[in-house]
Amino acid sequence: LMIQLKKQDVETLRDDRLEQVIQASNNVLSEIDESKLALYYGGTFHDKEDPESVKERKEMDEMKGQLAEALGRKARALADMENTTNTTTITDSGEEKDEDKSTTTNLSKATDIDTFDDIVKHMRNWVDIDANLKFSVLTLERERRANHPGHVLKLLNKLLEKNGEDTKGGICHITKSAIYKRRTTVLEELNYDHLVERDRVLRVISSPKKYSLF
Incomplete structure (x- = not known):
């Protein structure tokens, strides 16, 4: 089932x-x-010396990991459905995509059961998405919805320390180029115009092939 997901x-x-x-x-x-x-x-x-206890712990940890991942992927999908016209989402290709209303088919049916906010709250029982950077795409969405651009900027800066590598193996790998583009958007919202152009230059440098003339 996890493979299918x-x-x-x-x-x-x-x-x-x-x-x-x-x-x-x-x-x-x-x-x-x-x-x-x-x-x-x-x-x-948990008795680390008892083989049966160790086996059970491994099975439970695996189950908890699958639970957190399934909740996370569902939350992200619901967020993309809830975000209507011209909402920006990060893809692992390093680009931001504008969603249109065609992605919100049967939205009411989906949100009658669950919402992004409810799932993220529920996830607190099983994983700290603020500490686990593999769920950064959810943290960024949560802070964006809460209108906390400063928190978004802080997390983006943290992700840039390792060029987004901390998000690999998670529910969404956020590339270096995508981080720069999102950060530029946040800087514009904060009216930090003097930093916007710098970020655009850094983004070109980080992905030179995308902007090559040949």
């Missing part, structure tokens, strides 16, 4: 598959007993 959520095709991503996420979530996980992590003693 990742297949539906592949970056180059996901714009036309948002509902399928949500359904695939639900398929994974329906197989995970959150009550069992909560009981285990809430009171089970």
Whole structure:
């Protein structure tokens, strides 16, 4: 089921598959007993010397990881559906894409069940998305919705320290070029005009092939 979810959520095709991503996420979530996980992590003693205990811990950690990933991918898909005309989203190709209303088909049906904000709140039970940079795309969206450009800028600067490598292996790899482009947008919102041109130059330098004349 997790393989199917990742297949539906592949970056180059996901714009036309948002509902399928949500359904695939639900398929994974329906197989995970959150009550069992909560009981285990809430009171089970983990004996590192006992093979059975180690095996059980490994299985529970894997299940918790799948739960967090399925919730994260569903949250991102719902956010893209909720964001209507001219909303910008980050893709792993390093580009920002303008979404149109064609991606919001059956929006009311999806949001009647879950919303981006509700899922992100629920994820706090299982993962700290602020500390785990593999979920940075969700943190950026949450702070954007809360109208906290300063927080967005702070996270983008942190991601630039390793050129976005910290997001690899997560629900969305944010490339160096994409980070620069998003940061330029935030700087414009903050009226930091003297820094905007610098970021545009840095973005060209970071992806010279995209701007080559030949």
